[in-house]
Amino acid sequence: MTExxxxxxxxxxxxxxxxxxxxxxxxxxxxxxEFSLMxxxxxxxLGKESDPQIRREMxxxxxxxxxxxxxxxxxxxxxxxxxxxxPWSFAVVDAPAVNAFAVPGGFVYLTRGILxxxxxxxxxxxxxxxxIAHVTARHSAAQYSKQTAGSLGLLLGQIFVPELRPFGQVAxxxxxxxxxxxxxxxxLQADDLGAGYATAQGWDPRGVASMLETLGRLDDGPxxxxxxxxxxxxxxxxxxxxxxxxxxxSLRAQATRELAVNRAAYLQRVDGxxxxxxxxxxxLRGNTFLHPDMRFRLEFPQGWxxxxxxxxxxxxxxxxxGYVFLQLVQPGxxxxxxxxxxxxxxxxxxxxxxxxxxxxxxxxxxVGTFRGQMQNMGDVVLRAAWIRxxxxxxxxxxxxxxxxxxxxxxxxxxxxxxxxPLSAGxxxxxxxxxxxxxxxxxxxxxxxxxxxxGQKLVPAARLAIINGFSPQERPQAGDRLKxxxxxx
Ligand SMILES: [Zn+2]
Numbered sequence: 131m132t133e134x135x136x137x138x139x140x141x142x143x144x145x146x147x148x149x150x151x152x153x154x155x156x157x158x159x160x161x162x163x164e165f166s167l168m169x170x171x172x173x174x175x176l177g178k179e180s181d182p183q184i185r186r187e188m189x190x191x192x193x194x195x196x197x198x199x200x201x202x203x204x205x206x207x208x209x210x211x212x213x214x215x216x217p218w219s220f221a222v223v224d225a226p227a228v229n230a231f232a233v234p235g236g237f238v239y240l241t242r243g244i245l246x247x248x249x250x251x252x253x254x255x256x257x258x259x260x261x262i263a264h265v266t267a268r269h270s271a272a273q274y275s276k277q278t279a280g281s282l283g284l285l286l287g288q289i290f291v292p293e294l295r296p297f298g299q300v301a302x303x304x305x306x307x308x309x310x311x312x313x314x315x316x317x318l319q320a321d322d323l324g325a326g327y328a329t330a331q332g333w334d335p336r337g338v339a340s341m342l343e344t345l346g347r348l349d350d351g352p353x354x355x356x357x358x359x360x361x362x363x364x365x366x367x368x369x370x371x372x373x374x375x376x377x378x379x380s381l382r383a384q385a386t387r388e389l390a391v392n393r394a395a396y397l398q399r400v401d402g403x404x405x406x407x408x409x410x411x412x413x414l415r416g417n418t419f420l421h422p423d424m425r426f427r428l429e430f431p432q433g434w435x436x437x438x439x440x441x442x443x444x445x446x447x448x449x450x451x452g453y454v455f456l457q458l459v460q461p462g463x464x465x466x467x468x469x470x471x472x473x474x475x476x477x478x479x480x481x482x483x484x485x486x487x488x489x490x491x492x493x494x495x496x497v498g499t500f501r502g503q504m505q506n507m508g509d510v511v512l513r514a515a516w517i518r519x520x521x522x523x524x525x526x527x528x529x530x531x532x533x534x535x536x537x538x539x540x541x542x543x544x545x546x547x548x549x550x551p552l553s554a555g556x557x558x559x560x561x562x563x564x565x566x567x568x569x570x571x572x573x574x575x576x577x578x579x580x581x582x583x584g585q586k587l588v589p590a591a592r593l594a595i596i597n598g599f600s601p602q603e604r605p606q607a608g609d610r611l612k613x614x615x616x617x618x
Contacts, residue, residue, distance in 0.1 A: 158212045159267035159323055168234065168271045174217060176271075177235025181219065184239060187439065188357070189224035189411070191242050191404075197222055199399055203251070204238060204258050210330040211323075213266045220258065226406050227357035228348055232261040234271040241357060246405050246565055246612070247344055249598040251392035252328065252337025259324030260338065267323060269316040311363050321374050329381040334389040336382075339374050340598060346371070347595045353407075397567055397610055405563045405588075405614050412438055413560055419443055419456075422557035425520055429548035430454065431541045445545075452530025452538040454545050459516060459523045467496035467516045470523055475500060480512055491550040494518045501532075511535040515546040524549070563588075564617035572607040579605070579613060588614045 156162070168176070191197065204220030216236030225241040232238045238261045248254050264270050312320070321342070325335035345360045352358045382389065407413050412421040414436055420427045430436050430445040434454075437444045443456040464470040467487060485498020500512040513535075514527035526549060528535075528542030568579065576590035576599075591601035597611050605611060 157268055159263065160319070168268075170216075173234035173268070173271050175235070177233045177237040178217070180233045181237045184223070184233070184237075185221065188239075189408075191222040191224050193222070193403075196245075196399060196403070200240060200245075200254070200258075203255055204262070206331045207255060207259050207262055207327045208236065210327050211262060211266045216265070218262075224404075224408055225353055225357040226408070227353035227359055228345065228350070229357060229360045229363060230257050230261050231363065232264045232270055234265065234268070236265055238262060238265070242403055243353070243405075244345075244360070245400055246403055247348070247596055248341060248400075249344075249393060249396065249612075250337055250340075251390065251396045252334040253341040253344075253598075254337070254396060255328040255331070255333035256324060256335070256338035256341045259327040260320045261324075262327060263320040263323035264312065264316070267316070267319055269312055269320065312365070314365060317364055317366075318370065318373065321370065322377050325374065325377055325381055329385055329389065332387060332390055334382070334391050335378045337391065339371050339378055342366070342371050342374070344595060344598050347600065394610065397612065400565055400612070401567050402617075403565045404617065405565055407438075407562075409560045409562050412443065414438065420552060420556070420560060422552065422560040424522065425552045425557055426524070427548075427550060427552045427556070428456070428526070428545060430545055434541075447538075447541070451534040452528060454526070454528045454538075454542055456524060456526045459525045461523045467494060467518060467523070468498075471496050471498060471514070471516045474516070474525060475512075478502065478504075480510075490515060490517055490546060493549070493551070495546075497546060507531055513539060513542045515549070517546075517549055519549075519551060562617045563614050565612045566615045568611050568613045570605040570607055570609040570611055574605050574607070576601065576605070579611070582613070 200222055201220045205218060208214060208216070208218040213236070218236040218238070220238045220240070222245060223239050223241055226243045227241050228243040228247050230238070230240045230244050238258065240257060240261075244257060245254075248257065321338060325338045328337060329335045345364075346366050348359060349361055350359045352362075410423055412419055412424075414420075417430045417432055417434065417436065418427060419430065419436065419438070431447070434445045434447050437446075445454045446452070459470060459474050461470045462473055464473050468485075471485075472482075480500040480502035483499040483501055485496060487494070487496050489495060490497075495515050495517045497515040498513070500514070502510060502512070504510050507529075509532040510529060511532055512527055512529050514525055517524045517526065526546050528538050528545070530538045570579070576594045580588060580590040580593050588596075593611075593613065594601040594603065594605075596614075597605070597609075599605065
């Protein structure tokens with residue numbers, strides 16, 4: 131959770147789409163004539179508008195050397211494509227989910243989660259080449275046009291409640307343009323084109339196949355930021371790797387120079403990379419949310435799903451029926467917390483029902499109930515607490531339709547009452563996990579490596595997958611491997 135600046139992007143994106151005209155054009159990567167809903171200028175405009183929003187919402191990994199390394203390889207690959215002149219940019223975003231995605235116009239993003247699962251520069255070039263291909267072959271532009279045409283109403287509805295991002299509906303939220311789902315044909319084409327781009331720049335195209343194998347072994351849900359995993363945005367046709375074999379063989383046969391894998395060099399680059407949640411944005415331990423930088427903790431009700439993004443934390447009971455969400459509020463000129471609350475809700479049209487200044491675990495607060503109407507939700511009740519802590523004001527609110535609210539009220543009040551400061555000692559104990567390199571010894575198994583003291587509890591099978599093995603394969607003595615340890 132960090133501060134945020136609002137919803138202008140989604141409105142802007144709609145304007146771009148509204149200006150889109152249908153035209154027939156030649157696909158630059160495939161050479162085929164096709165209906166194009168977006169001109170190249172429109173693709174670039176959409177990318178340039180989305181990029182700052184994606185960087186802000188997801189956060190960018192604070193490691194200039196790593197960013198430069200990925201950007202450098204991305205630019206080398208892009209130079210050999212059919213569209214070298216797009217304003218290409220490549221960034222590592224601060225998400226633990228394992229995924230990569232591209233936005234029309236040449237904006238490509240890798241999560242730090244996917245970097246942790248790659249094992250060579252050839253695999254990195256494979257992922258980048260694949261995403262570059264979704265751009266050069268206009269897959270995302272075509273998908274975006276199709277999808278947006280069908281969901282304009284939904285987007286408009288959500289502008290009214292901009293901070294709510296229902297679970298499982300990431301595609302309708304601000305990052306929708308990044309998380310489009312591609313079809314089988316698009317995926318196969320991106321594999322082929324990507325392998326070609328990688329080979330043209332001197333990387334072994336077998337990296338595309340091995341990275342697909344690793345990603346195919348993972349089937350996690352979205353991470354707490356709502357970033358989906360690779361398989362949910364890049365469907366994996368059953369014969370995909372086998373089919374790629376022929377293409378890889380012919381590319382290797384035609385190569386005029388020795389092709390690079392660069393495993394050791396890649397592993398050096400990811401040594402020390404954060405793994406899993408970034409505790410600076412808050413961590414969940416069971417249903418307890420702890421924020422070491424902002425120094426607070428709170429308890430969401432048992433069994434609720436909790437989603438933590440840089441802008442907010444949202445919790446929802448299984449099966450829906452409302453939300454509880456936590457955000458930072460800009461207090462502006464308002465002095466009392468009641469004034470802060472009034473200013474905060476000023477634009478929503480919600481009417482004050484009852485409420486008063488109070489204290490929550492010793493912290494000054496204003497807790498109140500409000501009623502009103504919201505588009506797509508009808509009559510709603512909002513119960514919210516504005517809590518002042520560490521020179522900041524937090525709004526912790528529950529929102530539901532009038533009928534569902536009765537069930538929600540107790541959960542909202544319980545969550546509000548659980549908000550309390552975090553001690554320095556507790557904050558200090560919340561540390562990130564990081565990757566470290568390890569050389570396998572004779573007799574090592576994934577279980578024995580995972581059980582070494584000082585390591586974070588990453589299941590043995592996951593350790594195998596991170597290192598590009600299937601859990602049934604065994605590491606060999608002398609193998610350089612990635613392990614996960616507690617960082618500082
Ligand atoms: Zn793909």
